Amino acid sequence: MKNVISKSGNTKTALFEAACLLFARGGTPSLADIATKAGVGRATLHRHFSTREHFLGEMAIWALKSLEQAGANASLKAKSFDHAFWLIIEALIPLGDRYHFLLRESQTLSQPKIKKSIAKNDAEMRKLIAHLQELGVFNAEFSPGWINAVVDGLIYSAWEQIQAGDLAPNGAGGLVRRTLLGGFGLNQQ
Amino acid sequence: MKNVISKSGNTKTALFEAACLLFARGGTPSLADIATKAGVGRATLHRHFSTREHFLGEMAIWALKSLEQAGANASLKAKSFDHAFWLIIEALIPLGDRYHFLLRESQTLSQPKIKKSIAKNDAEMRKLIAHLQELGVFNAEFSPGWINAVVDGLIYSAWEQIQAGDLAPNGAGGLVRRTLLGGFGLNQQ
DNA sequence: CTTAAATGAGACATAAGTGTCTCATGAAAA
DNA sequence: TTTTCATGAGACACTTATGTCTCATTTAAG
Numbered sequence: 423m424k425n426v427i428s429k430s431g432n433t434k435t436a437l438f439e440a441a442c443l444l445f446a447r448g449g450t451p452s453l454a455d456i457a458t459k460a461g462v463g464r465a466t467l468h469r470h471f472s473t474r475e476h477f478l479g480e481m482a483i484w485a486l487k488s489l490e491q492a493g494a495n496a497s498l499k500a501k502s503f504d505h506a507f508w509l510i511i512e513a514l515i516p517l518g519d520r521y522h523f524l525l526r527e528s529q530t531l532s533q534p535k536i537k538k539s540i541a542k543n544d545a546e547m548r549k550l551i552a553h554l555q556e557l558g559v560f561n562a563e564f565s566p567g568w569i570n571a572v573v574d575g576l577i578y579s580a581w582e583q584i585q586a587g588d589l590a591p592n593g594a595g596g597l598v599r600r601t602l603l604g605g606f607g608l609n610q611q
Numbered sequence: 612m613k614n615v616i617s618k619s620g621n622t623k624t625a626l627f628e629a630a631c632l633l634f635a636r637g638g639t640p641s642l643a644d645i646a647t648k649a650g651v652g653r654a655t656l657h658r659h660f661s662t663r664e665h666f667l668g669e670m671a672i673w674a675l676k677s678l679e680q681a682g683a684n685a686s687l688k689a690k691s692f693d694h695a696f697w698l699i700i701e702a703l704i705p706l707g708d709r710y711h712f713l714l715r716e717s718q719t720l721s722q723p724k725i726k727k728s729i730a731k732n733d734a735e736m737r738k739l740i741a742h743l744q745e746l747g748v749f750n751a752e753f754s755p756g757w758i759n760a761v762v763d764g765l766i767y768s769a770w771e772q773i774q775a776g777d778l779a780p781n782g783a784g785g786l787v788r789r790t791l792l793g794g795f796g797l798n799q800q
Numbered sequence: 801c802t803t804a805a806a807t808g809a810g811a812c813a814t815a816a817g818t819g820t821c822t823c824a825t826g827a828a829a830a
Numbered sequence: 831t832t833t834t835c836a837t838g839a840g841a842c843a844c845t846t847a848t849g850t851c852t853c854a855t856t857t858a859a860g
Contacts, residue, residue, distance in 0.1 A: 433836085449719040450639040452817060463838040468819065530638040560795045567777055568768075568786065569795055575764030579757075588756055597757065605794030606749045606758055622806085641847060652808040657849065 434470055436460040438481045442519040445527050446582075453477065475531070482528035482536045485520040490543065492517060504559050507550060511577065512595035518581020525574060544570065569602075576601060623659055625649040627670045631708040634716050635771075642666065664720070671717040671725045674709040679732065681706060693748050696739060700766065701784035707770020714763060733759065758791075765790060 440459035444451035453474055457464040471477035496513040500506030514521055528536060548566040551573075555562040560569060576598045583589035589597070629648035633640035642663055646653040660666035685702040689695030703710055717725060737755040740762075744751040749758060765787045772778035778786070 447719065448715045453819095454817075464818090465821090465839070466837055469837080472819080474818070526637045530636070558797055561793075561797055564786075564790070564795055565777075568772065568790075571768040571772060572765065572790060572795075575768050576761065579760040579764050583757065583760060588754075597753075601753070601757075601761060601794065603794050603796030604750075605790065605792045605796075606753055606761075607792030607794075608747055608750055642849095643847075653848090654809075654851090655807055658807080661849080663848070 433460075433462055433466060434480070434484075436462065437467060437470070437477070438484050438520075441477075441481055442485070442523050445523050446519040446585075478528065478531055479533050479536070482524060482531060482533065485524045485528070486536065486539055486543075489514065489517055489521055489524065493543075503550065503553055503557065507554060507559075508595065508599055511573065511598055514577050515580045515584070515594045515598065516591070518578045519585075521574075522578045522581075547573070573602065622649075622651055622655060623669070623673075625651065626656060626659070626666070627673050627709075630666075630670055631674070631712050634712050635708040635774075667717065667720055668722050668725070671713060671720060671722065674713045674717070675725065675728055675732075678703065678706055678710055678713065682732075692739065692742055692746065696743060696748075697784065697788055700762070700787055703766050704769045704773070704783045704787065705780065707767045708774075710763075711767045711770075736762070762791065 437456060437460045440461075441451065441456045444455060444459055451459075453467055454464050456477075457467045460467075467477065471480060492513040493510045496509035497506045500509055524540060528540075531537075548570050551560060551566040551569050554560045555564075555566065580589060580594045580598055584591050584594055626645060626649045629650075630640065630645045633644060633648055640648075642656055643653050645666075646656045649656075656666065660669060681702040682699050685698035686695045689698055713729060717729075720726075737759050740749060740755040740758050743749045744755065769778060769783045769787055773780050773783060
């Protein structure tokens with residue numbers, strides 16, 4: 423019996439990762455573009471996914487699971503809610519392109535299950551933020567929804583700058599943290 | 612002789628605004644979708660624009676000019692560089708969808724002139740940010756490039772929340788300002 | 801009121817992307 | 831080494847979007 427971590431699994435992952443990069447550039451890449459970027463034949467893509475919609479649906483599930491896994495792994499190492507939050511951010515930055523795909527592009531899919539999962543994770547994030555506000559980590563003056571939206575944007579911006587070579591990967595988590603906590607002002611409050 | 616601010620001008624503007632909204636939803640809308648959203652016939656769109664590429668090019672120019680105009684108008688009222696910056700932000704938030712289109716979607720166009728103009732405006736923004744760092748408004752610890760990227764993200768996030776009804780338009784400018792200057796921490800620096 | 805301009809609708813042709821299929825090749829498992 | 835599985839290439843059919851055109855209608859200007 424064949425090892426389930428097969429080349430098939432590698433092929434799918436290569437396709438999903440290629441698609442993420444192409445979507446991050448803007449526009450809507452064709453299946454042919456995605457296959458080429460992944461280094462596989464278009465026929466191979468069609469062997470694994472019957473339609474474009476099917477491919478994007480599976481991709482969204484893959485992105486969701488890997489992001490949830492990254493978040494869960496980060497939370498396991500946490501010593502506090504505060505710590506957990508920053509570890510999650512750090513874990514999500516390298517996955518900024520698939521995070522962006524999940525929040526932006528996959529919304530056009532008619533996949534209530536995925537939308538539900540995204541909404542659930544979003545609600546959990548806002549809950550954590552609200553809790554951190556109670557703990558005095560975040561200013562309660564701001565709505566958790568707004569802080570959450572800003573966090574999403576920072577994760578993607580950091581990923582983009584790393585991609586462009588303008589930001590060192592190892593320093594990204596700290597940069598996002600300092601940006602979120604202190605802003606860019608000089609103690610003018 | 613007909614008034615140049617004609618229905619033709621109104622038709623084009625309706626198409627550009629409709630396209631902005633559709634692009635903001637994610638995905639790549641068809642010309643038929645855009646025409647329908649704008650409330651005009653597809654043949655009419657094709658009378659004004661010979662190809663899809665032509666339409667998107669003209670749209671990018673329109674977006675660029677209106678954003679530049681909004682920025683220039685804001686700068687005229689400014690009493691200082693600091694003041695100018697915040698007035699520009701406030702002016703750009705309601706145009707968040709076309710700002711987003713310009714930065715994201717139009718990058719896929721093969722239009723060096725537009726890319727050049729976008730790069731020029733971007734450089735000017737970073738220059739203003741660097742100047743504000745010298746003035747002590749912004750913390751020089753952060754790169755102007757990073758601050759600029761965060762500003763772009765905040766403008767779009769604010770626009771999205773207004774669109775969704777989660778943020779009052781009149782309070783958006785102040786929210787972005789407080790976010791940028793103070794972050795979400797509680798004076799933990 | 802008349803004329804001109806703009807537009808809508810829809811048919812048709814073209815182009816691009818998608819989906820299916822077959823044959824051949826390469827890689828991996830038995 | 832043989833067999834099985836995965837894949838590549840490319841042809842072909844289908845679908846969708848785009849681009850063109852004509853006729854009719856509406857709107858605006860004279």
